[in-house]
Amino acid sequence: MEERQISKAVIKRLPRYYRYLGEILDSGMERISSGELSSRMKVTASQIRQDLNHFGGFGQQGYGYNVKYLHDEIGKILGIDQSHNMVVIGGGNMGQALSKYASFEKNGFKIKGIFDVNPDLIGKKIGNIQIYPTSDLREFVKREKIEIAVLTLPKSAASEMADILVSCGIKAIWNFAHTDLNVPKDVVVENVHLFDSLLRLSYNLSSYEKE
Amino acid sequence: MEERQISKAVIKRLPRYYRYLGEILDSGMERISSGELSSRMKVTASQIRQDLNHFGGFGQQGYGYNVKYLHDEIGKILGIDQSHNMVVIGGGNMGQALSKYASFEKNGFKIKGIFDVNPDLIGKKIGNIQIYPTSDLREFVKREKIEIAVLTLPKSAASEMADILVSCGIKAIWNFAHTDLNVPKDVVVENVHLFDSLLRLSYNLSSYEKE
DNA sequence: TAGATTGTTAATCGATTAACAATC
DNA sequence: TAGATTGTTAATCGATTAACAATC
Numbered sequence: 001m002e003e004r005q006i007s008k009a010v011i012k013r014l015p016r017y018y019r020y021l022g023e024i025l026d027s028g029m030e031r032i033s034s035g036e037l038s039s040r041m042k043v044t045a046s047q048i049r050q051d052l053n054h055f056g057g058f059g060q061q062g063y064g065y066n067v068k069y070l071h072d073e074i075g076k077i078l079g080i081d082q083s084h085n086m087v088v089i090g091g092g093n094m095g096q097a098l099s100k101y102a103s104f105e106k107n108g109f110k111i112k113g114i115f116d117v118n119p120d121l122i123g124k125k126i127g128n129i130q131i132y133p134t135s136d137l138r139e140f141v142k143r144e145k146i147e148i149a150v151l152t153l154p155k156s157a158a159s160e161m162a163d164i165l166v167s168c169g170i171k172a173i174w175n176f177a178h179t180d181l182n183v184p185k186d187v188v189v190e191n192v193h194l195f196d197s198l199l200r201l202s203y204n205l206s207s208y209e210k211e
Numbered sequence: 212m213e214e215r216q217i218s219k220a221v222i223k224r225l226p227r228y229y230r231y232l233g234e235i236l237d238s239g240m241e242r243i244s245s246g247e248l249s250s251r252m253k254v255t256a257s258q259i260r261q262d263l264n265h266f267g268g269f270g271q272q273g274y275g276y277n278v279k280y281l282h283d284e285i286g287k288i289l290g291i292d293q294s295h296n297m298v299v300i301g302g303g304n305m306g307q308a309l310s311k312y313a314s315f316e317k318n319g320f321k322i323k324g325i326f327d328v329n330p331d332l333i334g335k336k337i338g339n340i341q342i343y344p345t346s347d348l349r350e351f352v353k354r355e356k357i358e359i360a361v362l363t364l365p366k367s368a369a370s371e372m373a374d375i376l377v378s379c380g381i382k383a384i385w386n387f388a389h390t391d392l393n394v395p396k397d398v399v400v401e402n403v404h405l406f407d408s409l410l411r412l413s414y415n416l417s418s419y420e421k422e
Numbered sequence: 423t424a425g426a427t428t429g430t431t432a433a434t435c436g437a438t439t440a441a442c443a444a445t446c
Numbered sequence: 447t448a449g450a451t452t453g454t455t456a457a458t459c460g461a462t463t464a465a466c467a468a469t470c
Contacts, residue, residue: 011411014410015410018410019389019406078414080410082417084416093307093312094312096304096308097307100304101304104409109409174409178314180227188415188416190411192408193226194312195318197403198385199290199291200222201383202289202295202320203288203289203290205290205358205382206293
């Protein structure tokens with residue numbers, strides 16, 4: 001059923017299509033052509049059609065795309081039609097901030113618990129999510145059917161924790177730690193690397209200033 | 212002085228080089244070859260040499276690269292040798308979490324103030340950073356020589372605020388809002404788009420599961 | 423000097439764009 | 447039917463990798 005190896009570049013663009021289609025849907029539009037979408041998103045119409053056709057023909061000649069249908073289909077491709085259970089590892093600032101994000105839950109990404117080693121944090125609640133001791137992690141992952149771990153530990157602790165997460169049967173790590181992780185290839189890692197992002201901003205800022 | 216238009220793909224990799232070189236430097240290594248670095252970073256040696264040579268010859272035939280020198284030079288390219296003043300727009304969870312990140316400050320990215328419209332937040336301090344009313348923004352940006360705004364508002368308020376930031380003379384926006392911004396082309400925007408990242412993770416998770 | 427490794431040119435590969443026949 | 451717009455093939459462009467002469 002799975003179409004053969006879609007390139008990273010295509011995958012990278014899918015969430016953005018999903019986001020724009022969601023907005024267009026909210027605005028009440030029923031259909032849209034690749035040309036119209038291309039001018040809104042500032043990509044070529046050709047690229048949009050190529051990208052979508054990796055997953056099947058969602059449009060209709062002479063008509064374009066039905067916005068709701070296309071939005072739903074891309075949602076399915078992205079796996080947003082199922083719900084996903086998550087834990088947050090690290091009850092610090094970032095861990096707490098992510099735990100309070102309502103929009104994840106709304107889209108089926110459910111944070112079931114927060115884990116930390118700090119005794120001062122254990123037992124506290126962030127919103128309605130409890131902070132547990134890391135020692136409970138293994139059993140919790142199994143019991144609550146956790147697929148995704150959100151890793152918000154400092155660099156020094158992150159690699160070791162990644163190994164533990166893998167051994168607990170975690171299927172994907174959303175990595176906010178400032179380091180790359182080494183995991184078996186059947187475990188998905190999505191890196192955020194905020195500081196890398198800030199450095200790219202800084203580069204662009206500096207190179208403009210030089211002109 | 213500015214070398215001509217370096218591709219986005221190269222820029223994207225620079226912070227990662229910087230990060231690895233920092234770690235290698237900390238480990239006490241003095242020199243490294245592109246081959247050794249390539250095996251650590253899992254990219255080709257050829258790519259490393261190509262990338263670096265966009266900015267000049269930092270190595271030496273038969274020797275390799277001096278770790279400290281290369282680290283410093285990439286730091287300069289990324290603009291990390293200068294300090295940058297920032298404000299955080301939005302005193303919510305993400306705004307507060309980012310304000311508490313010590314590593315930004317340590318690398319010359321200084322958060323001078325947080326801005327919010329919520330009267331309950333104004334006057335509070337996050338760490339030692341004060342929350343100010345948005346009405347003070349314009350004057351503050353000028354007085355404190357703010358270059359970078361970290362935008363952590365909800366989608367609905369983000370675009371309007373981006374316009375205000377531009378009109379205040381902000382040079383770069385680090386955008387955490389779940390929407391794309393429209394700004395003049397001399398204003399740098401670096402998008403974080405956490406939800407897009409989570410959707411990519413979800414895609415990879417789902418596509419593995421189907422196999 | 424001989425060995426190692428860069429800097430750089432050339433070859434390959436993949437991704438984007440253009441073009442157009444198919445078709446609603 | 448005529449017009450619009452897709453799906454898809456072909457052409458172009460750019461990025462990655464390979465190769466090797468230059469040189470430390």
